[in-house]
Amino acid sequence: MPYRPSSTFQRAAAVGVGLSLLAVPAPAAPVVSASDARAAAKRPTTGPILVGHRGAGGTAPENTVAAFLDGRASGADFIEIDVQLSADGVPFLFHDDTPARTTDVEDVFPGRASDPITSFTWAELQQLDAGSYFDRRFVGERIPHLDDAAAVAAGAAGVYIEIKSPWNSPGIEEVVASELRNDPAWRTLVEARRVQVIGFDEASNRRFAALAPDVLLQQLTWMIPGPEVLAEWAAFVDSVGAYYRGLAPQEVARVKDAGLMMSVYTVNSPEDVQAVVDLGVDAVTTDFPIQNGRHLRGLPAFPEATVEIGGAVNDPAGDDVAFGAGEYVTLRNVSGSAVDVSGYFLRDATNSILRVGEGYVLLPGAELRVHAGAGTDSPTDCFNGLASPVLADTGTSLGLWTPDLRLVDVFAN
Structure with missing residues (x-):
């Protein structure tokens, strides 16, 4: 057949x-x-x-x-x-x-x-x-x-x-x-x-x-x-x-x-x-x-970019998910206006996810560290409370997505 x-x-x-x-x-x-x-x-x-x-x-x-x-x-x-x-x-x-x-x-x-x-x-x-x-x-x-x-x-x-x-x-x-x-x-x-x-x-x-x-x-x-x-x-x-x-x-x-x-x-x-x-x-x-x-083709990869991935710490000294420390990804507001990043999430090639909690608004030029492990949330740090690390120690690529599922940046380290 x-x-x-x-x-x-x-x-x-x-x-x-x-x-x-x-x-x-x-x-x-x-x-x-x-x-x-x-x-x-x-x-x-x-x-x-x-x-x-x-x-x-x-x-x-x-x-x-x-x-x-x-x-x-x-x-x-x-x-x-x-x-x-x-x-x-x-x-x-x-x-x-x-x-x-x-x-x-x-x-x-x-x-x-x-x-x-x-x-x-x-x-x-x-x-x-x-x-x-x-x-x-x-x-x-x-x-x-x-x-x-x-x-x-x-x-x-x-x-x-x-x-x-x-x-x-x-x-x-x-x-x-x-x-x-x-x-x-x-x-x-x-x-x-x-x-x-x-x-x-x-x-x-x-x-x-x-x-x-x-x-x-x-x-x-x-x-x-x-x-x-x-x-x-x-x-x-x-x-x-x-x-x-x-x-x-x-x-x-x-x-x-x-x-x-x-x-x-x-x-x-x-x-x-x-x-x-x-x-x-x-x-x-x-x-x-x-x-x-x-x-x-000489066009902007992300023509409406307002937030980008500024960097990542994949393999810190000590425990990768130590309380208040460990691995994290930095987000940066590259626009001229405040951006509410509540609900944004990071996805790697294996579908590991790091999420931004509610109430995070980045002013122009401001940065936010999104941690895999647990810690005390602050205006500059958001903790996911995961028990295991998600970032590859040798580095990989990460996509940054909005809550309405728009891809706004890709980062490789």
Whole structure:
């Protein structure tokens, strides 16, 4: 029986691009304004390729049709997805090895939250809600089929397909190669050079290269290896994708000297995007393609910004949630008027949340420290009273949201 797009995709297609209200500058506005759309159409071809990570995982639930639509609406060149195989061999889109973080698995299948996501059948996966963890507006988002991404991308964007944890999905290379070869939508994208398969596992990449030599292929890595390894990779891949932190100009040059394109992940703040662009990378993957796409087009990433994230202390001396001390994030009023930040919240890439309590009004130039742990609230300090830290000690990205779900800043440290 041929595959049919999921009900989630059919609902989204009925209302058009811009399903995610979280990504817009005002609650009732479209995701991308008409002026932004025109600017995207005029985007210089000499700029870096922009890739929406897991669709647009910073503004909609990752690896869902809603995130794909946000990624497409951003004007990104590609959306990135993660593919795995269900217990009955269906290619589905999901990042983690277990369903615990991004689904309601404990409600639907009690006791299976820590089971491998690949141990679920396709029918079981379709019973899970993959959107409500992000926000109530996404209740009912389902785990997509691989072909949902092609349906969303058609005519608007390309797709990076990451083969995720191939050791958990034996034979996945053959399944993906077959889909790209036999499905008309995927075949059209492949022929237009708008599909790139990516992965960390070198053996898996070699298997895929032998099966589909006409499909662009990228070797993912944490750090850039030496020229000997790059020369080996160049025999079967077209590009290298590396973690952006600590990337040096000579490493970018080394990749290009091997005849490969240089891609980086996952770069979320406009400042960091600009830094890697200045290094001369060819492609940038980001959770926030809408905002960083604006930046790359010379537009303000946050055109109506009044409050920004001024800094973060991720790994203080002593206990990260010590009373009155510990980790915190600083908010700063950068406008010329007082701003009530009551109900604002900070979200990181793993969906950890820090909230601002009621009654906090920042005067122009004033700052507020939002703490994870407990303490005594004051005009300059708000404590969440959490028993465990939420900020990664090595630093990560944070999005700042208003109570009416407008993203007003992204910060990476």
